[in-house]
Amino acid sequence: MRFGILSDVHGNIDALGPILGKLRAERIDRYVCLGDVVGYGARPEECCAAIRDLCEVSLLGNHDSAVAGRMDYSFYYEAARQALDWTQGRLPEGDRAWLKSLPFTYHVGDVGFSHGSPIDPEAYEYVFALEQAEELAPRAQDLPDVTFIGHSHLCKAFALGPADVGEVAAPRFTLRRGYRYIVSVGSVGQPRDYDNRACCVVYDSDARQVTYLRVAYDIASAAQKIFDAGLSKNFGKRLFLGV
16 A cells, blocks of 8 residues: 655645645555645645545644634734634635544554644644654554654654664655654645755555655745735745745
8 A cells, every 4th residue: 555645735735736746656545634734825725625635534733723713723923823814714614614524633554644743633742853752652552553743844753662762864764563653744835844845755555665755846936825815924935945
């Protein structure tokens, strides 16, 4: 089984199109979105339509939850709150209802999916540093062989073993028996690892192989949509830098 796994699209249709094109060339059997289809970007309705059409399942990201009315986002910083308010006003009722219906987690055999940490998925905790992965170690046996997460917009992978926890720093790697893996798949629409290309992951469950894919896209077009919509200019400018 070959999984195409994407996350944190954030209303960036200019990035989503090329990523989906790349995945279609990878002989994908199942497409899974780990959440945050909306937020920050200026084309949330187009992204919702594309994800709904293609993905077997999409999970409830924190921005999706906010727009759908399932969480209080009053504590978010001002520009993010304004973007969520704008998205709520732009999305048709059908899209908001779809977001509201999304689950927090998903499992297929020994493969798990969550937006943030899988231990308490409704809390949207981050796992992007070794010490955060080490905190999961006592619960490692409760996890499937590999869990794919989003939320941080970073490409990070951690192997939780019986006696150690380590970071896996490779664009392609094979899962070792006896370890549990947490794999952060990066972001389609707003990468933050200083690589401005859209990112996703392919997982081959037969070969137990994880592969990160990066795709260049028209960043200027995506940024201009944000500027034209009157959203925070920083949401567009950061796309050029990948931060």
